[in-house]
Amino acid sequence: MTAALIDGKAAAAALREKVAVEVARFREATGRAPGLAVVLVGEDPASAVYVRSKGKATREAGMESFEHKLPATTSQDDLLTLVDQLNADPSVDGILVQLPLPPQIDERVVITRIDPDKDVDGFHPVNAGRLATGLPGFVPCTPLGCLMLLRQTLGELSGKSAVVIGRSNIVGKPMALLLLGDSCTVTIAHSRTRDLPDVVRQADIVVAAVGRPEMVKGDWLKPGATVIDVGINRVEGSLVGDVDFASASAVAGAITPVPGGVGPMTIACLIRNTFVSACRTEGVTFDSAL
Numbered sequence: 001m002t003a004a005l006i007d008g009k010a011a012a013a014a015l016r017e018k019v020a021v022e023v024a025r026f027r028e029a030t031g032r033a034p035g036l037a038v039v040l041v042g043e044d045p046a047s048a049v050y051v052r053s054k055g056k057a058t059r060e061a062g063m064e065s066f067e068h069k070l071p072a073t074t075s076q077d078d079l080l081t082l083v084d085q086l087n088a089d090p091s092v093d094g095i096l097v098q099l100p101l102p103p104q105i106d107e108r109v110v111i112t113r114i115d116p117d118k119d120v121d122g123f124h125p126v127n128a129g130r131l132a133t134g135l136p137g138f139v140p141c142t143p144l145g146c147l148m149l150l151r152q153t154l155g156e157l158s159g160k161s162a163v164v165i166g167r168s169n170i171v172g173k174p175m176a177l178l179l180l181g182d183s184c185t186v187t188i189a190h191s192r193t194r195d196l197p198d199v200v201r202q203a204d205i206v207v208a209a210v211g212r213p214e215m216v217k218g219d220w221l222k223p224g225a226t227v228i229d230v231g232i233n234r235v236e237g238s239l240v241g242d243v244d245f246a247s248a249s250a251v252a253g254a255i256t257p258v259p260g261g262v263g264p265m266t267i268a269c270l271i272r273n274t275f276v277s278a279c280r281t282e283g284v285t286f287d288s289a290l
């Protein structure tokens with residue numbers, strides 16, 4: 001093991017603490033707390049765990065958490081009615097509809113119904129467009145957390161070569177845009193990419209977001225590369241990333257563990273985005289370093 005560990009848990013705790021300090025100021029100035037509404041449809045146990053830890057983090061930051069649990073049989077119309085209510089509710093600054101949704105509900109329709117200015121997940125096409133064109137909006141929490149970890153580890157990212165493995169709307173595409181925004185030379189690799197190990201070997205920065213357990217091996221890496229592992233794969237009861245940690249940590253310069261890497265930063269960024277939403281609504285300024 002030569003690589004430095006990138007401690008996402010510690011970075012997330014520090015970000016949440018910074019937001020909590022600013023939330024106290026916000027409450028003083030406005031007489032109200034920022035609020036996050038989380039909607040869970042169905043009883044998937046993994047989703048229930050995430051939703052619970054989001055609620056806990058929200059309250060610990062001094063914000064209000066509104067939790068809506070709906071049965072798995074909920075119709076799309078009933079879910080849209082709830083989204084409309086949350087859009088209209090001035091105590092709600094952020095709305096998160098936990099994905100995946102049951103098969104009778106079209107995710108795109110639901111996400112598009114959320115007011116883009118309350119879309120703290122950054123999943124609405126308006127926010128995707130804002131990110132692509134450099135307008136202020138909401139950036140998806142997982143890639144935003146990855147960017148923060150990279151800046152913390154490397155300082156200036158300008159001129160570095162980055163490979164993002166995975167092209168999802170939630171992680172891969174926004175991650176590539178964020179790295180481009182920091183003046184990296186960005187390659188997006190995916191399941192049809194030829195000679196993937198050779199492509200990855202060119203990169204100073206590797207972000208793995210494919211959902212394939214332990215796919216990225218140590219001998220794919222440029223020695224000293226910084227590796228961000230977005231994968232959360234449950235394999236035989238334990239949690240592993242998309243990177244083969246044992247071989248990769250012998251070659252990388254720095255690497256995120258799973259668990260304790262990107263996951264905790266995702267939740268911290270959700271808290272951050274909710275606070276930023278409340279500040280925009282109230283015209284309160286906030287620390288641009290957040």
Ligand SMILES: Nc1nc(=O)c2c([nH]1)NC[C@@H]1CN(c3ccc(C(=O)N[C@@H](CCC(=O)O)C(=O)O)cc3)C=[N+]21
Pocket residue numbers: 050096097098099100121141232239258259260261262263264265266267
């Ligand atoms: N609308 C929506 N927004 C989301 O942001 C969203 C979602 N739906 N659906 C599910 C995924 C998954 N997700 C995670 C958040 C934190 C951890 C996390 O903190 N993981 C811990 C480990 C937790 C464990 O042990 O299971 C860690 O990596 O250290 C993981 C996964 C957010 N998601």
